[in-house]
Amino acid sequence: MKHIDEYRDAERVRELAQAILEIAPATMTIMEVCGTHTMAIGRFGIRQLLPPEIRLISGPGCPVCVTPQSDIDAFLSLAGRPDFILSSFGDMLRVPGTHSSLESERTNGADVRVVYSPLDAVEFARRCPDKQVVFFGVGFETTTPAVTIALRAAREENVQNFSVYSAHKTVPGALVALLSDDGPRVRGFLLPGHVSAIIGGNAYLPIARDFGVACVISGFEPVDIMQSVLLLARQARDGRSEVENQYKRIVTSDGNREARRIVDEVFEPCDADWRGIGTIPGTGLRIRDTYAAYDAREKFNIASPTDSIEPNGCLCGEMLKGRLAPSDCPLFGAACTPSHPIGPCMVSSEGTCAAWHRYGGY
Numbered sequence: 001m002k003h004i005d006e007y008r009d010a011e012r013v014r015e016l017a018q019a020i021l022e023i024a025p026a027t028m029t030i031m032e033v034c035g036t037h038t039m040a041i042g043r044f045g046i047r048q049l050l051p052p053e054i055r056l057i058s059g060p061g062c063p064v065c066v067t068p069q070s071d072i073d074a075f076l077s078l079a080g081r082p083d084f085i086l087s088s089f090g091d092m093l094r095v096p097g098t099h100s101s102l103e104s105e106r107t108n109g110a111d112v113r114v115v116y117s118p119l120d121a122v123e124f125a126r127r128c129p130d131k132q133v134v135f136f137g138v139g140f141e142t143t144t145p146a147v148t149i150a151l152r153a154a155r156e157e158n159v160q161n162f163s164v165y166s167a168h169k170t171v172p173g174a175l176v177a178l179l180s181d182d183g184p185r186v187r188g189f190l191l192p193g194h195v196s197a198i199i200g201g202n203a204y205l206p207i208a209r210d211f212g213v214a215c216v217i218s219g220f221e222p223v224d225i226m227q228s229v230l231l232l233a234r235q236a237r238d239g240r241s242e243v244e245n246q247y248k249r250i251v252t253s254d255g256n257r258e259a260r261r262i263v264d265e266v267f268e269p270c271d272a273d274w275r276g277i278g279t280i281p282g283t284g285l286r287i288r289d290t291y292a293a294y295d296a297r298e299k300f301n302i303a304s305p306t307d308s309i310e311p312n313g314c315l316c317g318e319m320l321k322g323r324l325a326p327s328d329c330p331l332f333g334a335a336c337t338p339s340h341p342i343g344p345c346m347v348s349s350e351g352t353c354a355a356w357h358r359y360g361g362y
């Protein structure tokens with residue numbers, strides 16, 4: 001039975017759809033840059049509620065998907081070493097590297113453990129002092145504080161057999177790179193509520209100001225997303241490019257300073273490779289020298305492989321730039337499905353191809 005709030009929400013969503021229809025600009029492309037939004041838009045049929053003039057496209061919002069093949073291959077290179085435990089969040093398990101995946105390595109006998117929190121990986125290290133436990137640090141500003149806490153705990157307790165392979169990334173620089181590239185003409189960004197809770201709304205001011213793009217930080221319920229689209233459409237109608245915060249119940253202008261402070265203590269900015277986009281200066285996070293003993297790249301002298309190649313025929317890179325939709329990929333739904341995924345956008349629970357396969361696209 002439906003909860004009464006769902007009926008109220010449905011009525012509100014209908015009102016918002018009507019309001020958007022009444023002010024819809026001639027054409028407007030809105031990019032969402034959050035895997036949770038990608039899933040919510042598909043799950044709640046948001047695209048189907050909007051007038052055809054408003055086009056919702058996905059950008060580089062799925063952290064698993066934007067992790068380049070070279071980082072996956074580099075992390076997988078540890079699987080062949082004896083006495084290693086590799087740990088990661090569950091989404092990474094089936095993401096294919098060039099020759100293998102964590103799941104395949106586990107089937108072949110490697111000790112691969114899925115964790116819900118990086119602190120679980122520290123606990124493995126405490127319990128298995130004769131093993132090296134390496135955590136695959138993948139994620140945006142939302143995830144990095146939890147990895148920071150794990151690194152601090154390991155150092156405070158002198159857990160010397162724990163380390164992190166950092167492939168962490170930050171969002172605003174990627175949006176700038178997308179706008180500077182010859183990608184789709186984005187008029188509005190539907191901005192990630194979770195990331196924004198950490199970095200704050202002010203982090204997007206240069207994007208709105210310098211690129212003339214409307215920015216709205218959005219929550220994840222259908223009403224949140226529809227309200228955010230309405231705010232973006234109003235900005236387009238009025239010729240404004242501002243940062244607006246629809247998700248005020250969680251996000252402030254300044255974000256979470258304490259979270260940023262502890263992250264800054266452990267990580268420093270570096271250049272980062274993004275799948276499909278390439279190297280974006282200053283959008284990666286490397287572990288500071290003061291924590292070098294816990295940096296798997298340093299500790300185990302892991303070099304980026306030179307022979308990494310994308311899965312044959314996979315267009316995830318173009319998808320992450322918003323240039324293509326899953327239905328443009330000839331493999332979508334045929335050779336590539338959630339049970340037989342070829343690229344990360346189909347593997348990840350936040351991937352665009354997975355969302356389209358599960359819920360449909362346009």
Ligand code: SF4
Pocket residue numbers: 313314315316319326329330331332333336337341342343344345346347353
């Ligand atoms: Fe890659 Fe599969 Fe998506 Fe095609 S459908 S882009 S092969 S993940």
